[in-house]
Amino acid sequence: MAEHKKDLRLEALTKRFGDFVAVDDLTLTVPEGSFFALLGPSGCGKTTTLRMVAGLEDPSAGRVLIGEEDVTYLRPYKRPVNTVFQSYALFPHLTVFENVAFGLRRRGVKDYKQKTADMIELVQLDQYAARKPAQLSGGQQQRVALGRALINQPGVLLLDEPLGALDLKLRRQMQIELKRIQTEIAITFVHVTHDQEEAMTMADTIAVMNHGVIEQMGTPGDLYENPETTFVANFLGQSNLIMAEVLHSSDDEVVVDCHGQKLTVARSRSHAPGRRGWLGVRPEKIFLSPAGAGEPQPANVLTGGRVTDVSFVGVSTQYLVAMPWGQELMAFEQNTGQREALRNGDAVDVLWSPAHTFLLDATQDAHAGIMTPEDAE
Amino acid sequence: MTAAPGTGAAVDGEKAPRRGWGWLLLVPGMAWLAVFFLYPTLQLFFTSLYDPSGSYETGYAMTWHFANYVDAVQDNWNLFVRSFAYAGIATIVCLLLGYPLAYAIAFKAGRWKYFMLVLVIAPFFTSFLLRTLAWRTILSDQGVVTSTLQTIGLLPDDGRLLATPVAVIAGLIYNFMPFMTLPLYASLDKVDYRLIEAAGDLYSSPFTGFRKVTFPLSLPGVVSGTLLTFIPACGDYINAELLGTPKQYMIGNRIQSAFLTEHNYPLASSLSLILMAVVVLMVVVYVRRAGTEDLV
Numbered sequence: 001m002a003e004h005k006k007d008l009r010l011e012a013l014t015k016r017f018g019d020f021v022a023v024d025d026l027t028l029t030v031p032e033g034s035f036f037a038l039l040g041p042s043g044c045g046k047t048t049t050l051r052m053v054a055g056l057e058d059p060s061a062g063r064v065l066i067g068e069e070d071v072t073y074l075r076p077y078k079r080p081v082n083t084v085f086q087s088y089a090l091f092p093h094l095t096v097f098e099n100v101a102f103g104l105r106r107r108g109v110k111d112y113k114q115k116t117a118d119m120i121e122l123v124q125l126d127q128y129a130a131r132k133p134a135q136l137s138g139g140q141q142q143r144v145a146l147g148r149a150l151i152n153q154p155g156v157l158l159l160d161e162p163l164g165a166l167d168l169k170l171r172r173q174m175q176i177e178l179k180r181i182q183t184e185i186a187i188t189f190v191h192v193t194h195d196q197e198e199a200m201t202m203a204d205t206i207a208v209m210n211h212g213v214i215e216q217m218g219t220p221g222d223l224y225e226n227p228e229t230t231f232v233a234n235f236l237g238q239s240n241l242i243m244a245e246v247l248h249s250s251d252d253e254v255v256v257d258c259h260g261q262k263l264t265v266a267r268s269r270s271h272a273p274g275r276r277g278w279l280g281v282r283p284e285k286i287f288l289s290p291a292g293a294g295e296p297q298p299a300n301v302l303t304g305g306r307v308t309d310v311s312f313v314g315v316s317t318q319y320l321v322a323m324p325w326g327q328e329l330m331a332f333e334q335n336t337g338q339r340e341a342l343r344n345g346d347a348v349d350v351l352w353s354p355a356h357t358f359l360l361d362a363t364q365d366a367h368a369g370i371m372t373p374e375d376a377e
Numbered sequence: 378m379t380a381a382p383g384t385g386a387a388v389d390g391e392k393a394p395r396r397g398w399g400w401l402l403l404v405p406g407m408a409w410l411a412v413f414f415l416y417p418t419l420q421l422f423f424t425s426l427y428d429p430s431g432s433y434e435t436g437y438a439m440t441w442h443f444a445n446y447v448d449a450v451q452d453n454w455n456l457f458v459r460s461f462a463y464a465g466i467a468t469i470v471c472l473l474l475g476y477p478l479a480y481a482i483a484f485k486a487g488r489w490k491y492f493m494l495v496l497v498i499a500p501f502f503t504s505f506l507l508r509t510l511a512w513r514t515i516l517s518d519q520g521v522v523t524s525t526l527q528t529i530g531l532l533p534d535d536g537r538l539l540a541t542p543v544a545v546i547a548g549l550i551y552n553f554m555p556f557m558t559l560p561l562y563a564s565l566d567k568v569d570y571r572l573i574e575a576a577g578d579l580y581s582s583p584f585t586g587f588r589k590v591t592f593p594l595s596l597p598g599v600v601s602g603t604l605l606t607f608i609p610a611c612g613d614y615i616n617a618e619l620l621g622t623p624k625q626y627m628i629g630n631r632i633q634s635a636f637l638t639e640h641n642y643p644l645a646s647s648l649s650l651i652l653m654a655v656v657v658l659m660v661v662v663y664v665r666r667a668g669t670e671d672l673v
Contacts, residue, residue: 054578055577055578056574056577056578075577075582076574076577076578077577077578077579077580077581077582077586081578082578082579083575083578085571085574085575085578087569087571089569089571089572089574089575090575091572091575091576091590092572092594093590093593093594102576102579102581102589103579103580106579106580106581106585106589107580148579149578149579152579152580
């Protein structure tokens with residue numbers, strides 16, 4: 001096994017439920033051995049995509065390939081794919097040992113006992129092997145689900161919101177552990193999640209999904225620093241988006257007019273096709289400087305701001321700054337102690353490096369991807 | 378300071394139910410059982426030990442005549458064996474027919490689920506007696522079923538259905554089918570479909586998934602369904618009486634005639650108690666072996 005490259009490839013994969021298009025013409029390649037995250041809000045089609053890879057859902061169109069093998073219509077039990085289900089789906093009538101051994105025994109693996117014992121050790125459940133799932137905590141059940149899937153050494157391991165049911169502290173711990181295990185055994189992980197922090201912590205590559213299509217795909221750093229759509233800009237972290245007119249553009253930069261003030265964006269970071277665009281900058285990239293204090297280095301500057309809210313968070317202070325055109329910008333500053341904290345009502349200039357600026361399509365919704373507390377489950 | 382006594386009261390208030398007045402809820406049920414089960418059973422026990430030489434007209438003397446039991450078994454052991462055999466066959470056939478039915482209702486019926494459940498229960502809207510009488514017509518020598526079976530050669534030309542063990546067992550199967558189907562449905566319906574998907578994900582063909590996951594999880598329904606079928610079927614006499622002849626009579630028929638025709642109360646009582654004891658014994662052994670306490 002595994003002499004050939006076992007990349008997971010989805011080709012023009014589509015799934016319709018009646019009139020509703022859950023997954024729309026999705027094409028992507030997950031390189032063998034990578035930790036890949038499908039990130040998106042609930043209902044974006046990520047779980048449907050996962051289920052099509054697992055064989056639990058038949059695609060309406062398109063193909064699923066693992067290496068050179070077309071598995072599109074292969075029954076689930078014939079695929080080299082295993083899943084860690086969101087609900088864990090542990091067999092309640094079987095012990096931890098029997099749950100973990102399940103896949104090996106179905107395939108008639110002879111020395112399943114030793115392999116199962118080793119796997120139970122890897123997921124650190126040695127002293128619970130004889131227990132039933134109902135006698136385990138949520139975190140332990142999660143490990144059983146992981147071990148039960150991993151033991152089969154699948155070509156691709158699918159994880160469907162595997163940490164969703166755990167509390168925050170345990171989730172952090174499991175994130176690190178999952179990453180450790182993935183590095184150790186070098187199996188391709190496809191992780192579906194709506195938690196952007198989780199995706200960024202663990203994955204090598206993230207595909208941000210929305211309404212059945214991939215908005216953008218790249219490393220966590222790429223996506224965060226150079227988002228290509230308003231959805232990505234808002235769904236991963238937070239962004240300030242300001243309406244701007246494109247004045248002129250050269251090979252390496254675009255100059256825009258932003259409510260009467262000239263700002264520049266690197267050509268490679270400009271994703272606006274038209275005459276107008278959303279000028280974006282992350283709140284932590286912004287410096288606030290008392291009005292008229294000058295600019296330390298080549299910077300994008302917006303003058304005329306006024307502090308309207310100051311939240312002290314310990315390591316940082318979060319400001320809201322009202323601009324002359326009525327928009328409020330967010331700025332996060334480290335509490336380095338270099339400068340007195342600003343107060344409500346202070347007049348400030350807002351400045352940041354052009355290297356941290358991005359320009360997005362003006363036709364997109366500036367609020368796309370902003371999650372309200374209800375969306376976050 | 379005022380908060381402290383308040384808190385104390387709240388804690389007391391929480392403790393109070395723990396002292397346990399909950400058992401009071403048992404009183405109505407227990408009283409009912411005492412009057413309508415415990416007392417009659419004791420009465421039955423004493424009656425079974427009356428002197429058998431007494432009669433309905435002369436009355437019975439209490440002589441602690443344990444030999445009644447020996448006589449009852451010696452004279453009627455074949456009826457006991459036949460009853461358990463008929464009831465056993467009926468239970469197995471009910472399970473074989475009821476399981477696929479319950480499975481289909483639980484997993485495949487979609488929006489017809491509740492309609493199908495109503496159909497399963499529908500026979501109860503008519504009396505047991507009437508339905509069994511209807512079977513008499515259906516299985517009669519001139520009936521469609523008999524003549525069809527004769528035409529296709531499954532039954533000899535002078536063959537009958539009515540008045541054969543087949544008719545009695547068929548009647549039992551028909552009458553007790555809902556008692557099998559409903560518990561099976563209840564436990565199959567509780568089986569999480571995601572577990573079946575997980576079995577598929579872990580290299581189980583649909584059949585293996587059924588054998589290793591669905592069926593074990595439905596065992597509580599199998600146990601309660603078989604008990605609810607077997608126990609009443611053992612004591613049934615209507616089917617044997619209406620669909621069979623004395624050659625197919627079960628122990629229930631003997632008890633019925635001993636009580637109501639011969640007025641041989643000691644015999645009837647000892648037969649009843651023996652039946653009860655044997656059934657309880659069988660149930661205990663069965664439940665132990667099925668290991669239901671080990672199931673979820």
